[in-house]
Amino acid sequence: MLNLLSILIGIISLVIVIPATIPLLGWANWFALPLIVIGVVIGQLSGSGRAGRNFCIVVGLIAIVRLSLGGGIF
Structure with missing residues (x-):
């Protein structure tokens, strides 16, 4: 059950991270x-x-790489 909750949180995070690559x-x-x-x-x-x-x-690594490329803000 906790594994499914973790996957759900990961999907919600991915929905936030994908537009943040713009x-x-x-x-x-x-x-x-x-x-x-x-x-x-x-x-x-x-x-x-x-x-x-x-x-x-994996979603966290995508977010961290994007933040490092943008200097932490952009």
């Missing part, structure tokens, strides 16, 4: 990062599978 919308990644961290923690607490945790980690 120039001048990189600040939206700062809203997605706390959600991603919560998804990773919930995915880690899940005993059965690790798919939710891994999905949130």
Whole structure:
């Protein structure tokens, strides 16, 4: 159950991160990062599978790379 919740949080985060790849919308990644961290923690607490945790980690890496390319703001 926690794994599904983690996947759901990852999908919500991905919906925020995808438009944030557009120039001048990189600040939206700062809203997605706390959600991603919560998804990773919930995915880690899940005993059965690790798919939710891994999905949130991948979304987080996309957000971090985009933030680093934009200098943290753009």
